[in-house]
Amino acid sequence: MPSKRLSVVVTRRLPEVVETRLTELFDVRLRDDDTPMTRAEIVAAVKEADVLVPTLSDTIDASLIAQAGERLRLIANYGAGFDHIDVETARQRGILVSNTPGVVTEDTADIVLSLILAVTRRLPEGLGAMQSGDWSGWAPTAFLGGRLGGRRLGILGMGRIGMAVARRARAFGMQIHYHNRRRLRPEVEEQVEATWWESLDQMVARMDIISVNCPHTPSTFHLLNSRRLKLLKPSAVVVNTSRGEVIDEAALTRILKAGEIAGAGLDVYEQGSQLNPELRNQPNVVLLPHMGSATEEGRVEMGEKVIINIKTFADGHRPPDQVVPSML
Known part of the structure; x- marks a missing residue:
């Protein structure tokens, strides 16, 4: 039987x-x-x-x-x-x-680059102008963003997804930096010409873009806390497609509203689907509905x-x- x-x-x-x-x-x-x-x-x-x-x-x-x-x-x-x-x-x-x-490695890495491009090239602002009918034609100083080539990308968590992000970023001409609990083998670093930072504080202070790609564990809760976020350059951008709890969302919201960093791209949030209302309608913030693996x-x-x-x-x-x- x-x-x-x-x-x-x-x-x-x-x-x-x-x-x-x-x-x-x-x-x-x-x-x-x-x-x-x-x-x-x-x-x-x-x-x-x-x-x-x-x-x-x-x-x-x-x-x-x-x-x-x-x-x-x-x-x-x-x-x-x-x-x-x-x-x-x-x-x-x-x-x-x-x-x-x-399974979601490549899909999530695609979303990371999408968020980086959306924030640095001000894509939502351009889209909003077209949808509202406010666009009156090309102008030399309209919607000025910045090119990705030459920017320093700091990857927080160089696992499968972090490496996939690094490969894509290298194709855009970005410089790859990362912070991990343990340094990768030299031959792995060489694949994407990555520089390891033992000190997260030192890396954060020098990057143009931070991509959060580490899991949420007790040791990574609020890894990007208020103190570390204040180390970011005024021109820096933060992207998070991993877990919302890794960033102190209230602190991030404050520095974004104050214009202390250039922008953020988020696909995950500290309170799950309960989005901080103050993050909405910020012109320098791109928010996605947790669609990294979609x-x-x-x-x-x-x-x-x-x-x-x-x-x-x-x-x-x-x-x-x-x-x-x-x-x-």
């Missing part, structure tokens, strides 16, 4: 091809509409399911995990980030956690990784993308 299929609960709508494949392989419960599950719905799910497939919009904390039933043995996260999941508590309960690393190809690949993680677990093996304590 065939073994009983795993009970899988998915907390958000996923690409149709992913949902179809999940249905073929498992006893899956899908969402009817593209809205987050309530906490009560997730609690009910973890009481009955073998596998939970959450997304970054779900908070899987210790109190929720404590209510999980005996059947729950895998949290197969749809996404690379896992700071919304209490991995340590899950481990103590014997529940494995997996994620989908590497490509059809990327979202399908994320789903494929989720399926592989669950299928491998169902076959009695550890998921290939298991999150382990050393990653925290």
